[in-house]
Amino acid sequence: ILNVEQSPQSLHVQEGDSTNFTCSFPSSNFYALHWYRWETAKSPKALFVMTLNGDEKKKGRISATLNTKEGYSYLYIKGSQPEDSATYLCALRDDMRFGAGTRLTVKP
Amino acid sequence: KAGVTQTPRYLIKTRGQQVTLSCSPISGHRSVSWYQQTPGQGLQFLFEYFSETQRNKGNFPGRFSGRQFSNSRSEMNVSTLELGDSALYLCASSFNRYTEAFFGQGTRLTVV
Secondary structure, eight states, X not given: OOSOEEEOSEEEEETTOOEEEEEEOOOTTOOOEEEEEEOTTSOOEEEEEEOSTTOEEEXXXXXXXXXXXXXXXXXXXXXXXXXXXXXXXXXXXXTTEEOOOEEXXXXX | OOOOEEEOSEEEEOXXXXXXXXXXXXXXXXXXXXXXXXXXXXXXXXXXXXXXXXXXXXXXXXXXXXXXXXXXXXXXXXXXXXXXXXXXXXXXXESSTTSOOEEOOOEEEEEO
């Protein structure tokens, strides 16, 4: 993998569903991986900064894991709510490459 | 504390002109990065400055340039504007590479 890739590109879930997205990245020269949440008409806001292989971070219903050896990170949202609707971005901090994002829509 | 401030918020320029955008980072942050977002595209990295030195540069033509001042404020310049330069330009500041970046509200540039 040469670039940061995110999947799926978009996701539509019902309120209460749990969901997860993937961020894949080149595993060489790893510094840190950032997850951001970007709501429409607002600026991206940081969710997590992950630096160590095996890192697990949690903030409320949202959590993330990191595997630097195989080059991927997962973001999980438990019990999705309509206010979780946003684009979720991951970024490699060494050269600031962002993935294209996963656009999540949570239907009431 | 004050957030990242970008000026101006909106700008309309004519093709061929040049433009300068400004970004004031959060106090104490020495890293400033610039991004371009166009419809249907993700955030495209332009460049990163740290302590007045360009640390990284994205894959953009030489018409795009930037600089950082001793107070960490940064400017981005685009010369000979093209219609395709119409985009939202975001800057983000952080203390270092291991800390979260804080984004400004962006400058919406329209080239006509």
